[in-house]
Amino acid sequence: MSRLTHITRLLVAVPAGLALASCSTGGTDTAAPAPFTSAPAPSTSVVTTTSVETTTSEETPSSSESPAQEAECAALPKDPREQYPTGTAPGRMPNVDGTDYNYWIADIENHYDPCAPVSWIIFRGSLGDERGPAGTGASITDGIAFYINGKPDGEMRTFTSIENVALASPDTVVMTWGERTGATAEGITAHYSVTLEADPGGIQAIGGEMLEFTDRWYSPYGMYMLGTYDLKF
Structure with a gap:
């Protein structure tokens, strides 16, 4: 092979090699992918917290939204406020033992409330028979009837001198009264609470001088019939 021919082949081969190198380099730059950066995943705790808070807000009512309970009021055949108006003297109450003893009403202090856990009516008057009050100092006495949720707790009971009755709470009262322990002329000499x-x-004594109260409260001799009276002397 002549020298000229060899040189010619070298000149042809070099550009081809450069072309291949150039294509190889350019192809690599073009095909190389860009670095992949993933977006941060949503925070699971944020979504869960929001969901719980929303559910709690919708399903759990506040205490202020609870419906209030309405009080039940008694409806008696005869309304004690009309039967025993304050400041009246409607007649007599026979004793429950069936004897001729009667309580004659001279005045009334009506504190009856058909919707209250406890209320009462105080009677001022004296003892006597069917013809009328005895008219003696020893016969003068007071009486009281208690009502629980608007309904009478039995009959009226007598205490010589009822001095005060006052609520201590919606279902509790404090009662003070006096009794004679000597001669009638001495008046009230003992005071109880x-x-x-x-x-x-029924009414229960829970404090104070309970024995003195129950002795009188449960005595049939001091118990008179509510609602049975007349205006005849």
Whole structure:
């Protein structure tokens, strides 16, 4: 092979090699992918917290939204406020033992409330027979009737001098009264105080001078019939 021919082949081969190198380099730059950066995943805790808060807000009512309970009021055949108006003297009450003893009403202090856990009516008057009051100092006495949820707790009971009755709480009262311990002329010489609670089974003494109260409260001799009276002397 001549020298000229060899040189010619070299000149042809070099550009081809450069072309291949150039294509190889350019192809690599073009095909190389850009670095991949993933977006941060949503925070699961944020979504969960929001969901719980929304559910709690919708399903759990506040205490202020609870419906209030309405009080039940008694409806008696005869309304004690009309039967025993304050400042009146409607007549007599026979004793429950069936004897000729009667309580004659001279005045009334009506504190009856058909919707209250406990209320009461105080009677001022004296003892006597069917013809009228005895008219003696020893016959003068007071009486009281308690009502639980608007309904009478039995009959009226007598205490010589009822001095005060006041609420200590919606279902509790404090009652003070006086009794004679000597001659009639000496007047009231002993004073007592008792705390009473309105119980479904009746008035119960829960504090103070309970024995003195129960001795009189349960005595049939001092118990007179509510609602049975007349205006005849």
